[in-house]
Amino acid sequence: MPRVTEDHLAARRRQILDGARRCFAEYGYEKATVRRLEDTIGLSRGAIFHHFRDKDTLFFELAREDAERMAEVAAREGLIQVMRDLLAAPDQFDWLVTRLEIARKLRNDPAFQQGWAERAAELSAATTERLRRQKQAGRLRDDVPGAVLQTYLDLVLDGLVARMASGEDTESLRAVLDLVEDSVRHRGGVQ
């Protein structure tokens, strides 16, 4: 493909993804209708769905971008740092709430659940790898299986988003993350 077309294609995909993210953030998953996606993106449905097959595909691509960015932080500094970053960027928040809104769909729509699980796998792999290294370095408690620690951290991430939504203040949530960090740490010597 000639370079100019390739650049144009990338810019167009970017425009669609950025607009779609704003639309989901503003209206939520269910109410982000095709009409509203057209308005926020500034393109016709024909143009949008030429690049992304349907609304779910768009949504999954945004989730994949998130997972990729979070996985980079998780691999280097752990999932708790990912959560501290969330607390420090409340403008990201309205988009994050869509994670909770799809709970019913995840439960009742196996194809959607499958698509979502695939996008979450990258972040999950990064967390597993980081936990493995921390355990090797003796920084992680060793009386609880790694898989349980991972489920625990995933649960805390979802709970964090829900509590932010309930209007819990950031300071309390920071203190909770300190407690969470402490609860996965190796307790050797230090109480």
Next chain:
Amino acid sequence: MPRVTEDHLAARRRQILDGARRCFAEYGYEKATVRRLEDTIGLSRGAIFHHFRDKDTLFFELAREDAERMAEVAAREGLIQVMRDLLAAPDQFDWLVTRLEIARKLRNDPAFQQGWAERAAELSAATTERLRRQKQAGRLRDDVPGAVLQTYLDLVLDGLVARMASGEDTESLRAVLDLVEDSVRHRGGVQ
């Protein structure tokens, strides 16, 4: 009021609440339209809203009933036992997901947030009281303020519902609750 009328009133309210709970559980908060509430409850909108002012009032009354039941368990056995009970009753689950679905509304609608907070206060008070007694009895860690422990347990409750929705298996979540229980306990002597 004569007894028979009072009984009739109570039965009618019960019919409405039970039907509304099924309706919210099946369709989710947003999609539980007035038409669907009529169908599930088996009464006209006139009859329903004679007893409960609007959809939000109905929803809050269901949340209040939950909070009351959970507060009884929380006062006696703690919030972690409330969560173990949730894991043991997955049939309650579809209704519980509405807790997550209202996150955006909680954030954007101050009147709704206020109504929700009032209904959550009873459970919150029961948990606070139980934590206070546990602390007095020396069973709770004393290096972290009680308010932080409470926020932590609230966060875990929301996270638990979200992970159940993502299809996390019950066995892993039980193990996570053991870890959570351990992380709020006093560490004196025992590692």
